[in-house]
Amino acid sequence: PSSRTQVMSHHGRPMSVAAPLSVSDDQPLWMPLIIQTVATEGRGIEALIDAIHAHQAHLHLDGHLQRLEHRQLEIELQERLRDALLMRLLAHVSSQDMETLIERIQQRRLTPNQAVESMLAGLRFG
Structure with missing residues (x-):
């Protein structure tokens, strides 16, 4: 898996996340099918279920689902850590x-970054 990161905005806050996986010849881009259904008539339901199963199989292919889950958990952990540190600070x-x-x-006597550094200087971990 790639260790590249990119900065994205989440709820107006910049955060660093893992860059998306690149598409290669051995891992083609998944294009989900569009299945027309009519629930009141029960039409297209079997085809929809088949398409869902095909998509699940694609996600499990070559550990794609595990990498996706790993990234999501990494983001969640970073968000929770950021929130907990902010509350503690x-x-x-x-x-x-x-x-x-x-x-x-x-008054332009201090930059926001300098203010943050000033607050962090007094924070003790432990």
Whole structure:
């Protein structure tokens, strides 16, 4: 699997995620079928089930499903870690300190990155 990453926006926040798998001759791009169904008439249901099974088989081919799940779990873990670290950090930053940092940023005496570094400097892990 590729270890390349790309930056994407998630809920307005940039995050680094694994780049999509590249398509190669030995792993062709999956193009899901479009199956017309009419539920009230029961038409197309068997074809839809067959198409779902074919797609499942494709996902299991060469560990594609495992790689996809690995990426999704990596993203979820990073999001949970980011949220937990933010909550821990904010628990140690007073509202007055936060207000002071915001004012200094607004006055252009401090960049947002410098403010973050200032807050992180006082954070202890453990």
